[in-house]
Amino acid sequence: MIRVVVDREASGNIVGFEVSGHAGYSEYGKDIVCAAVSAIVQTAVIGLTEILGIKIEYRQKAGKATCVIPAGLSGDQNEKINIILETMLCGLKSIEEGYGDYIRVEERRLN
Template identity: 40%
Template sequence: MINITIYRTESGTIQSFKISGHAFFANRGQDIVCAGASAVSVGAINAVHAITGITPEIEQGDGFLRCVIPENIPEVINEKVQLLLEGMAVSLRTIEEEYGEHIKITFKKQEVE
C-alpha cells in the first residue's frame, strides 16, 4: 500500500508530505495507482519550483518521497505554493477514493510552527 502523510502547520498550510510504499495494484510498469500518485506528487513539486522559484527539500528512494517546503518564504509566494500543494492533495484524494485498498492519505498537524 502507498501511505501518504501530509503535514499541516497549526494555521492549516501544508509544510511537508511523505509518500512511502508500493500500491501492488498491478505489475511494475503497469501499476496505474503508483503511476498516478507519482505523477501527481512529482508534478506538484516541479510546479512549485517552476512557478514560484522555491526549491523544496526533497528526499527520495525506492518507494519513498519526502518533500519539505522552506520556512519563512514571502506570503505572496507561499499562497502560490499552497494552491499547488492543495491541488496535489485533491488529486491524491481522488485516487484514494477510487483505489482505497492501495493508497491511504493521512493529514497531520506539525508539532511546531
C-alpha cells in the same frame, strides 16, 4: 499500499509531505495507481521548483519521497505553494476514493 502523509502547520498551510510504499495494484510497470500517484506528486514538485522557483527540500529514493517547504517565505509565496499542494492533495484523495485498498492519505497537524 502507498501511504501519503501531509503535514500542516497551525495556520493550515501544508509544509511538507511524505509518500511511501508500493501500491501493489498490478505488476511493476503496469500499476496505474502507482503511476497516477507519481505523476501527481512529480507535477506538484515541478510546480514548486520550476514555476514558483522555491528551493524545497525534496528527496526521492526507491519507494519513498519526502518534501519539506522552507520557513521564512513571504505570504504571497506561501499562498501559491499552498494552492499547488492543496491541488496535489485533492488529486491524491481522488485516487484514494477509487482505489482505497492501495493508497491511504493522512493529514497531520504540526504544533
